[in-house]
Amino acid sequence: MKKIKVSNNVIRRMPRYLRKLEELEAQGIARVSSSELGNLLGLTPSQIRQDFSCFGEFGQQGYGYNVSALKEEIAKILGTDRGYSAVLIGVGNIGRALMDNFCFSAWGCNLLCAFDVNKDIIGGQINGIPIKSMDELPAFLAENKVDLAVLAVPKEFALSVTDALTENGIEAIWNFTNVDIAEPDSPLIVENLHFSDSLLALSYYISEKKDEDAARAARMERQKAVK
Amino acid sequence: MKKIKVSNNVIRRMPRYLRKLEELEAQGIARVSSSELGNLLGLTPSQIRQDFSCFGEFGQQGYGYNVSALKEEIAKILGTDRGYSAVLIGVGNIGRALMDNFCFSAWGCNLLCAFDVNKDIIGGQINGIPIKSMDELPAFLAENKVDLAVLAVPKEFALSVTDALTENGIEAIWNFTNVDIAEPDSPLIVENLHFSDSLLALSYYISEKKDEDAARAARMERQKAVK
Numbered sequence: 369m370k371k372i373k374v375s376n377n378v379i380r381r382m383p384r385y386l387r388k389l390e391e392l393e394a395q396g397i398a399r400v401s402s403s404e405l406g407n408l409l410g411l412t413p414s415q416i417r418q419d420f421s422c423f424g425e426f427g428q429q430g431y432g433y434n435v436s437a438l439k440e441e442i443a444k445i446l447g448t449d450r451g452y453s454a455v456l457i458g459v460g461n462i463g464r465a466l467m468d469n470f471c472f473s474a475w476g477c478n479l480l481c482a483f484d485v486n487k488d489i490i491g492g493q494i495n496g497i498p499i500k501s502m503d504e505l506p507a508f509l510a511e512n513k514v515d516l517a518v519l520a521v522p523k524e525f526a527l528s529v530t531d532a533l534t535e536n537g538i539e540a541i542w543n544f545t546n547v548d549i550a551e552p553d554s555p556l557i558v559e560n561l562h563f564s565d566s567l568l569a570l571s572y573y574i575s576e577k578k579d580e581d582a583a584r585a586a587r588m589e590r591q592k593a594v595k
Numbered sequence: 596m597k598k599i600k601v602s603n604n605v606i607r608r609m610p611r612y613l614r615k616l617e618e619l620e621a622q623g624i625a626r627v628s629s630s631e632l633g634n635l636l637g638l639t640p641s642q643i644r645q646d647f648s649c650f651g652e653f654g655q656q657g658y659g660y661n662v663s664a665l666k667e668e669i670a671k672i673l674g675t676d677r678g679y680s681a682v683l684i685g686v687g688n689i690g691r692a693l694m695d696n697f698c699f700s701a702w703g704c705n706l707l708c709a710f711d712v713n714k715d716i717i718g719g720q721i722n723g724i725p726i727k728s729m730d731e732l733p734a735f736l737a738e739n740k741v742d743l744a745v746l747a748v749p750k751e752f753a754l755s756v757t758d759a760l761t762e763n764g765i766e767a768i769w770n771f772t773n774v775d776i777a778e779p780d781s782p783l784i785v786e787n788l789h790f791s792d793s794l795l796a797l798s799y800y801i802s803e804k805k806d807e808d809a810a811r812a813a814r815m816e817r818q819k820a821v822k
Contacts, residue, residue: 384792461692465687577767
């Protein structure tokens with residue numbers, strides 16, 4: 369189906385489309401035009417049509433999109449129908465939050481098992497997911513089809529655990545450690561959730577707004593002074 | 596200093612530059628060229644020069660960048676020297692993980708206080724940060740300069756808590772709820788950490804690689820059959 373290598377920016381928008389379409393479907397809305405979808409997401413209709421055209425033809429000119437069909441199509445593009453399996457490494461606060469509250473299965477991903485070094489929790493389970501010892505990781509990865517690992521270990525173990533994972537055949541990592549775990553040319557697929565990058569972007573946008581507000585206030589002061 | 600409205604993509608790269616420069620500084624490296632920095636980050640030198648040019652002149656042609664000076668400059672652009680203050684709403688797993696492990700102060704942000712509805716933890720503290728009742732939120736926001744709120748409440752409370760925050764003067768939210776809390780045209784500054792969007796992007800890249808691998812294998816099969 370995919371006709372061209374799709375840009376990262378387009379890929380990043382696909383999950384947003386999916387979430388919005390799920391919302392619309394839940395509201396009982398059957399059809400949506402690219403301009404309606406654009407209004408909801410703060411994108412132009414042509415942007416949306418262009419994004420979808422990377423993956424083939426979805427809509428019919430003048431009729432808009434069938435919400436459910438488009439949702440299914442995007443979910444498929446994102447691979448949610450492929451039955452990926454995951455393991456989670458590191459059952460600290462973040463690992464625990466993911467096991468407790470994050471619905472992996474809603475996104476087509478099956479979280480099989482978690483691993484940790486803490487003897488107090490090894491052998492237990494959270495939300496039905498067993499917690500095993502890190503010593504058992506190689507055998508587990510040899511015996512099970514595992515498509516990705518969730519890395520939620522403390523910073524200082526990020527690189528050594530990454531090595532252990534790749535040596536045992538893991539090709540994709542969802543990285544919560546805020547450490548760059550792969551060189552740019554590495555074949556390892558890494559998706560980073562760098563919390564600090566996100567906070568710094570927010571800090572930038574706050575600063576930008578404060579500067580704009582200050583500039584506006586200064587302008588108004590000057591105008592008052594002139595009068 | 597800022598000469599033009601800077602694109603979102605550029606803003607998103609600035610924290611990555613900052614992290615890499617901190618790493619280089621820690622390694623005792625004093626100067627770095629745009630091509631060296633590019634190699635480390637998987638970006639072209641011209642991309643890097645272009646990004647920096649949005650904010651003025653940093654390097655000297657042929658001499659590269661002074662690592663520490665560039666780091667300071669980028670930190671300033673990102674607003675880490677402005678002393679922003681935050682409150683955190685929702686001391687569940689994610690909230691707790693942030694209070695315990697995320698070093699707000701390293702990014703120039705002062706986490707003043709957390710709020711929750713759970714009587715068992717109200718009055719206590721985590722990592723020196725007090726936990727107060729949600730009932731105390733309006734008074735706290737009235738009495739303290741608070742620049743942003745970290746939203747880590749369960750999904751179903753995301754919108755009502757957002758309303759409570761904006762009604763009490765909060766203009767920026769770091770959103771961990773996986774709910775879209777603002778319309779596209781809202782003046783509220785929202786930075787989302789949508790875990791599921793990130794997992795879906797990873798799922799896409801895994802699928803892309805599996806498809807490429809399968810296509811390559813099929814090609815080789817055909818070549819073998821021809822021989």
